[in-house]
Amino acid sequence: MYKVLVVDDEPAIRQGLLKIVDWNALGFCVVGDVSNGKKAVACHKELSPDLIVIDIRMPVMDGLQAIREIRKTDGDCQFLILSGYADFAYAKQAIEMNVSGYVLKPIDVDELKAELLRIRSSLDRLSDHGLSGTQADALREELILKLIAADPADASELEGALKPLTGFAGEYKQIMLVEAEDLSLAGLGNLESIKTRWLEAAKAEGLGYGFQTGPYVGFLLKEDLSRPSAISQWTRFLQDACGTNTSFTAAAGRIAHKLADVRQSYEGALGVLKSRFLLAAGQIHIETETDLSHFVSAPDKNVPPNLEALALKLCYTLDLGRIEGVAEVLEETGRALIAFDSSETAIKSGLVQVLSVALSNLSVHHQSVNVQDYAPLLAELYLHSHYDGVMSSVHSQLAELAGRLGGGGSLNVVKQVMDFIQRHYQENLKLEIIAEMYNYNRGYFGRMFKQHTGDSFHSYLDKVRIQQAIRLLGEGHKVYEVSERVGYPNVDYLHYKFKKYVGVSPSSFKGAQPKAKTFSLETS
Incomplete structure (x- = not known):
């Protein structure tokens, strides 16, 4: 006999349930009936029922709150929801917390019996395994790990062994892998604590079945992440367990329709996490949606970056x-x-x-x-x-x-560039590169520079170089040395520029200063 607790705030309904159902014939024994969720939590601790038949709307503590409290310590207790039509949305929330089913009010006796028989069948399968709650958790994790690593030929057999240990609200199955990252560098102990909290909280909330594989905590989800609300719920759940000094990276594979196919979902999640470094932390990335193309445009693996x-x-x-x-x-x-x-x-x-x-x-x-x-x-x-x-x-x-x-x-753009040329005249400066730094078109920037200085960019650069060459020649440096130091590729080019701007050759500046042209570097 499996123990049953009945919870409803209406005495007539509680008494009616005790009379209209032959509980013993169905394999159940009613061990108590109470009027609100708070009493249900207390009775659960005392009586350890296998099944709780519970209403949603009740005073003091409603049915959903009671289920959440009980799930914190018991992941195996079965729940059968009693719900009016107006409470259907609440019933759906309860199903997501790993309840076994719901029956609408007013109660149809045949429907209620059918639900009870289905629940007893599930309890029988667990009982046949001879497992306690902890043993069932361990076996479930072992079977999930075997299934995600199994050869397709063995998947059906493993699925048959795993099904009695799981209960899904929908027809879709999905694997999510999560990696914890300790930002405080507190050590491995903190990360292990985070992983434990994830696994325990997921079980208590009825969100999915957890397992550990390598550096990841995995979850066989009880609801797929195709809905934004589901992703938001899981993201909040993972963040809350992390706290302030730890973050996470999570990836989910494609949806599978059968437990036997969850290996593909696992491999998809693993594939996404291969690009973990490029993924944003603190988010859940879906295999079908993850797109890293915004990082790369026209990649060419054969051309190394300059x-x-x-x-x-x-x-x-x-x-x-x-x-x-x-x-x-x-x-x-x-x-x-x-x-x-x-x-x-x-x-x-x-x-x-x-x-x-x-x-x-x-x-x-x-x-x-x-x-x-x-x-x-x-x-x-x-x-x-x-x-x-x-x-x-x-x-x-x-x-x-x-x-x-x-x-x-505080300096305007042209003044900044003029000062920049004074510092980098000896380098291969290009107008288009500097214009690009200011997000200017090359031609527009060139006209703006000439308007403020009276010289084109390249003429101004030449004048700065010649000015520095005159200084270096006056200090006794050789012409070829000066050519290199001011940024001209060879001596001939220095001669050409000297003649153009000064009117004499650079060699004539050795010793006494000759009469030369004058030019200004001031803005006009």
């Missing part, structure tokens, strides 16, 4: 004080790295190279920039477990540096 060019662009952006440009260059760098090799190691290594070169180049022109000050930032990148975290950390520090070097943006 890290030197990216580093130079980042250096220029910082030197120009372009705070808003920092995010753009970092995004471009990330896309290039991911397109070539999307592994976590390759992305982090490439980013560290770009940052190291950019900061080293920047320190040559700014005494306030010490590369060693950014060593902790470079080391910290390897501690982040997600791409978004890496880029956010880098952006916050580089944006601060750009703001500091740009003087808070």
Whole structure:
């Protein structure tokens, strides 16, 4: 005989249930009847019933609240809901908490008997296994693990063994895998505690059946995640169990219609988590919806990213004080790295190279920039477990540096570029690259620069170089040395520019100063 507790706030209904059903003939023995959920929770602790027949709307504590309380300590007790038509939405919520079924009021005796027979059959199957609640949990987890690893030929047999240990509200099955990430670096103990809370809470809430596989906590979901409300419920559930110092990454595979097919759902979730580094933390990613294409445009695995060019662009952006440009260059760098090799190691290594070169180049022109000050930032990148975290950390520090070097943006664009040329005249400066940093069209920026300076960009650059060449020649440097130091590719080119702007050859500046043309670098 299986023990039954009847819970309803109407005495007539409780007495009617005791009389209209031959409980003993159906294999049940009524051990008590109470009038509200609070008394039901107390009686459950005292009597340990196998089945609770319970109304939803009751004073003091309603039926749903009572089920939640009981589920915190008992995942095996069966529940049969009594519900009026107006309470059907509540009944659906109860079904999601692993109840066995519901019967509408006014009660149809034949329907009630059919539900009781179905529940007894389920209890018989568990009893045949000779399992306690804890043993049933262990066997269920073992069978789930076997099923997700099984050969398709063995799946049907495992499904038959697993079915009596599960109860699904719907026809769809889905596997979700969750990985806990300790942001406080408190250690393995904290992560294991999080995993235990997930498993215990999922059982208590009746959300699904948990298991552990490798670094993941897995769930055989009792409701698929196709509905936004289901994802929201699971996301809140996982976040609440994590607390403030731990996050998670979760992925769910495709929906399966049979338990025998959940292996495909498991493999799909596992496939999504292979890109864990690129996934956002604290969210559930669905196999059918996960799309990482926003990271990559026209990837070419055969063409490695030009890290030197990216580093130079980042250096220029910082030197120009372009705070808003920092995010753009970092995004471009990330896309290039991911397109070539999307592994976590390759992305982090490439980013560290770009940052190291950019900061080293920047320190040559700014005494306030010490590369060693950014060593902790470079080391910290390897501690982040997600791409978004890496880029956010880098952006916050580089944006601060750009703001500091740009003087808070008080200089107008042309003045910033003029100062920039004074610092980088010896490099291969290109108008289109600098224009791009300000999101200007090359032609428009060139006209704007000439309007403010009276010179084209390249003429202004030539004048700065010639001015520096005159200084170096006056200090006794050889012509070929000066050519290299001011950024001209060869001595002939220096001769050509000298004749154009000064009117004499650079060699004539050795010793006494000749009479030469004059030119101005002031804005007009």
